[in-house]
Amino acid sequence: MNDYSMRTLSICLVLCMVFQANAQLTTRYEQSEFTETATYEEAMNFYRALDEKYDEVSILTHGQTDIGVPLHVVLINTGKEKTPQELSQSGKAVWLINNAIHPGEPDGISASQMFARDLMENKNKYQEELEKVAIAIIPFYNIGGTLNRNSGTRVNQNGPAEYGFRGNSRHYDLNRDFIKSDTRNSQSFQELFHLYDPDLLLDTHVSNGSDYQHVMTLVSSQKDKLGGELGKYIDEVVLPHSFDGMKKRGFDAIPYVNAGRQTPDKGWTQFIDLPRYSTGYAALFHTIGYMSETHMLKTYKQRVESTYALMETMLDFLGEKGEELVELREQTKRSVSNQKEFEISWSVDTSRFTTFMFSGYEPTYVESEISGFTRLKYDRNQPFTKEVEYRNSYKANKVVTAPNYYIIPQQWRRVIDLLELNQVEMSRLEYDSSINVEAYMIADYQTVRNPYEGHYRHFDVEVSAKQINLKFRKGDVLVPVNQWRNRYIVETLEPEAPDSFFAWNFFDAILQQKEHFSSYVFEDHALKILEENPDIKRALDTAKAEDPRLAESANRQLDFIYQRSTHREPEYMRYPIFRIME
Template structure:
């Protein structure tokens, strides 16, 4: 009996010694610095039997990017994770370093696996990959001038972009930042997580939810994956969040017209440059978490933390079902039976009732200026939720994409995405769909350092001769949706859009008045 008492007291002592975050220590007036995060991870790792703390890459300024692996028993390699039969969940925080709630919530979640034995039992079904501070450089540029519209922390937060001035959550297709390139190559491709929870904080509308959410919005991801999140996981988590904590949650969006909520509630973009869309495009489960900027800092962290916890509990309970669905989708995607995918998309809406606040327009009696103010009374508005995208135009899926060997940069990007690619050995002829470019249009304003390109033209079927040294990308791969999106000439987020072929195409158009897009869609099986 005395031995049990000592064991209990020892465990209690250990729990009391678990580190606290800067947010907690400061009574939620400050957010954690990079040094705080590393110290927290080191402190908890020293007394942990379930943590493998490692580094998956470096920031643009050279900071180590920490990856915390929680598992029971402790594992040290992706191979051990894959052979475990467990569902691998990635928690991602601070991709925008002004949106710090995920960073703090993920640290709290790591700690809870050490202080709550019931919560720790989730590791019987799950392996957790935790990245609390992806935008490490942006985090260190803390200032009270950043995100002044939100309620705290009064000590300030970091900035949205990384040290290149680029938005990490617009980089998933072009891979121009070391942070996202490392995330894709060293976490997505090596650890192969099944579920992503990506934590953010809102910028937009006043509404009645402490947290909003989304899943993959790109229709080229398998609909069964998105439907599972949208129709099974999120409804259950929504119910738990309200019943257990009193937190209202709903699908992410903003009122199209704050003065008239009946005009609609609209979500964000379908393109895979966004992390949760990218993850869905490779047929994995993804959840976007958006804490409400106008809730106080402590509440935003707590809501994000509780949201993560409820998702993890759902995932643990549904592990077998989720793994079975992924296996089925992967098999079908790589079978060669998918003959077409979307190239143009349109947002779709359906009736909804959404909690929000009236915005009132008035004339300032002193200045005569037209101003707006937000009512403090919450109301339920009947409106339309424009929350999904539908395919309105498709293109055929070829047997393979083939392009000349001098486009090494394109080949290297495909490899970074984890796409299988090989070089042709020996000439051959094949029938192909070839895109004839009549003109191209570049955006007038730069976006993320690019004047995005749109190609105009038509496909023609012709016989092409493929030389030795060409790159060959077979489409019978699990990442078919991503291959299609990156290499199709009309893609709104592919390599053509991001200027990878501009120099070649502009020269050809100038010289010949038209150009052949250098990626051929091979229609017949290659016999080599």
């Protein structure tokens, strides 16, 4: 081979390599004229190529998912910190982006790929922001659902051609699993969440529901539930910046349209992000949370572009205000460590609302050709823009005074494991001890009729408290309520909180009585109890006078006595985590 052909070959090789690298860094979304989204393998190969090309990009593995494929994070950081632990010490703002929790809603998958690449290809342009912010992208959270690719399950969605399925490989909706944590996906997420301790979370989605003109709508941490200075900050600083930034980028974003069965032209109430959801979980740790909810009837291109615009907007915010947010979270962590009163459930404050401009389509009602009944049809020939009411204030309907410690008998291992996973500080009793505690008796509760995410969830839980002295064993767990993760502790351990472990069936065994009496044997003994305990007799007489069902049932009357006697097992209906008040 002569010099000339040698040189030609080398040029060709270099060009081929450049071409190949560029091809690897072009997304399926771009290759398909904005109509398709990457498969799991394609997107992971894309990120591997990005990782290879740029020192600032690294792919990290954080635990497993139910399908047996590990959970990955693509970390973009221009600083020298290469691990989440180093990052959390660095004082840099950390931004976590979660994609494909609902893989049928893949806008964020495509947007994240391009966003990560464009940041690296335009490092100079974003230099200032990237010095202040590290970005951790979960390319796919629900990997099992992503691998279950199809083109039918998003019946109301306008593309892409194929996408993953909402449920994970065990048919769980991961965006309800942040507290009960039935899936390995959730357990791995919780572990990585605390490693990165993000200041801001973006969880990407596509909405269902009514038709309107806006492409992007935003679920954000509810301000009153987030509470304190951070609650004020999201309302007065973060959200206005997001809406302004989106407008500048050509997208008139609005709050998530939570109109339920109503049409949105009369306004709506803000979605309350309970801890079972990503942003609600994040709020327990004072992380500002967003779910981007693009409108399902817009094209895939419009939706991906608006999700990308939101990412640019958020980067812009963190570049400008990241330090302020980090400092505010630090302050919040300190003040929450000393907090004694905790709001644990909320309802909308109907007396308060704000307004914003809503661009919708006129709802009309026509006869259904299927049922003959009236059906709703949004008339796209009648667009409108008008001011609507947005009821975005919530008030606490339950406040509890936290104990100094919760004490958890060691046999409630799943609870202890979850607290550990969430880095709650705990200690173990060194000796068997008798301790004065406040015990909760479950006074009332309702249960859903149909299974919800693998659970018969309880709601409207009411407790009554009593002081008792109880024996605890060496190894039982003490949880001091003096730490920055207090809100997680209180909102999972207080049974009346809507997403408490109690509500999620962790303690259902105590709701069933284990020993019973035989009426014919107990009858004589019960008479003796009444003779020896005039207070029980009085109570029975009063109750009989008030409750005809009791008055007319011999067995109910015996049970009334049994429940008030020393024969009744104390564990029945007694919440098995106790409060130490002194």
